[in-house]
Amino acid sequence: MERRKFLQNAGIAGILAAGAAPAVHAQGAPTIRWRLASSFPKALDTIFGAADVFSKTVSEATGGKFTISVHAGGELMPAFGVVDGVQQGTVECAHTAPYYFFGKDDTFAIDCAIPFGLNSRQMTAWMYEGNGMKLLREFYKPYNIVNFPMGNTGAQMGGWYRKEIRSLADIKGLKMRIGGFGGKVLSAIGGVPQNIPGGEIYQALEKGTIDATEWVGPYDDEKLGFVKVAKHYYYPGWWEGGPQLSLYVNQKAYDGLPAEYKAILAAAASHAHIDMQAKYDAKNPAALKRLVSAGAKLHQFDKSIMTAAYQAAMALYSDLSAKNPAWKKVYEDYAAFRDEQHLWFRFTEAGFDNFMQSGRFATTKAAPKKK
Known part of the structure; x- marks a missing residue:
């Protein structure tokens, strides 16, 4: 199979297992350095940590040729300033909860969670198999943003x-x-x-x-x-x-990536998306017992x-x-x-x-x- 087609269709596990990263390196793929602005503090290893999982996966899948440094809320810009940062190209990407920005347009909230909306599995289904991704990509286009689902906490406490x-x-x-x-x-x-x-x-x-x-x-x-x-x-x-977190990527920065890097970016975001909820589901039961104690x-x-x-x-x-x-x-x-x-x-x-x-x-x- 042609390598480019393989990378566009393979999941991240397949990419790594097939040894695609060294091959990408050998083909003379460019060295790219991006910065990611998070809306979350480092102390929250689950919600902030999804960006770290994403960044590490991208680096490993490209043999270190494509690296993304992750910055906590307030380091590069205010936690609620990341949309402006990505839109203007101050940073190449951000990790955030889209509903923080409903003041720009209420439609932002649908990309995260609205009261009495979809649960986490339903939200993922709408994004990947329904019309969610298509509709939101259209919505974000005037903001110079390409969006990817990147995490879900599952149903939250009140x-x-x-x-x-x-x-x-x-x-x-x-x-x-x-x-x-x-x-x-x-x-x-x-x-x-x-x-x-x-x-x-x-x-x-x-x-x-x-x-x-x-x-x-x-x-x-x-x-x-x-x-x-x-x-x-x-x-x-x-x-x-079922609140969904999103990776926001500046349109120009995204367009400048080789096709292989675009495929790896999408696969890494998907991996981080699953990883986040797995962590919450595994860690919440014991934490609830400790809080009651x-x-x-x-x-x-x-x-x-x-x-x-x-x-x-x-x-x-x-x-x-x-x-x-x-x-x-x-x-x-x-x-x-x-x-x-x-x-x-x-x-x-x-x-x-x-x-x-x-x-x-x-x-x-x-x-x-x-x-």
Whole structure:
């Protein structure tokens, strides 16, 4: 098979296993040095670490000819300045949560997570097998950005609160750090959203500048120390059922890559995409146990809160579809895909998970002991 065609179609494991990296080097491929600006602090080895996994894979697959240095939020530019950085060519690429930038256009949020949206598997399916990648590539073109999925945390927790949230009345006036687009819905049900970078949340919660915060889930939340200043830990994070992180690449920089490097870039991003969620799924259970031991009190959101938030979200999406053509084009396809996925998952994933997480254990505990 022609080498170029092979590299364009092979996964990263195939590239490395087939010894493609030395061959690329031998063919006189150019030496390229890029910089990646992350929106996350280095302390969060899962979410920040995806960029490191990506960079290492690119380097290994090209025999060190294509290297990408990774810089934490604030090193090269502010955590929320990475879109401008990539768009203007200040850096060649960035790793971020697209919903941070809904202020530019609400459509950014769909590339990450919107309240009551797709879960992580469904989001990946929409991006790779549905119309997600095509529609978002069209959306990002005016920003000089080529996007790649690069990580997903899985469904998140509902955050940390200084006091219990028993009903919708307790949301009224609540100052909460909430990432991106979810704040619009929180505001609609009476909360006061605050957009604060990950590295600054603890101090704001400790000082009482905010009453509550969400981040990701147990593993990251433990590292950030939230249990020390807010004991009430709620679930689920209805605003983030499957938040996807993205690699943003400057269009001109991308166009300047050899075809082999473009294929390796895509494969490395895909590898990092899977690696991130694997890490979260593996690390969160033990971290949750440690947080409970440290005093965290687990609560499930009252159904009245979930219902009010859902209704507010649907009203918001309808309003945006009437006002924003870009949103309407992407969201209508996203929503149709979501409905089909729910039709399928209710018979398979949901049924299986419900039994494994409740029925199976209830049956096991109730089973009589053999004499």
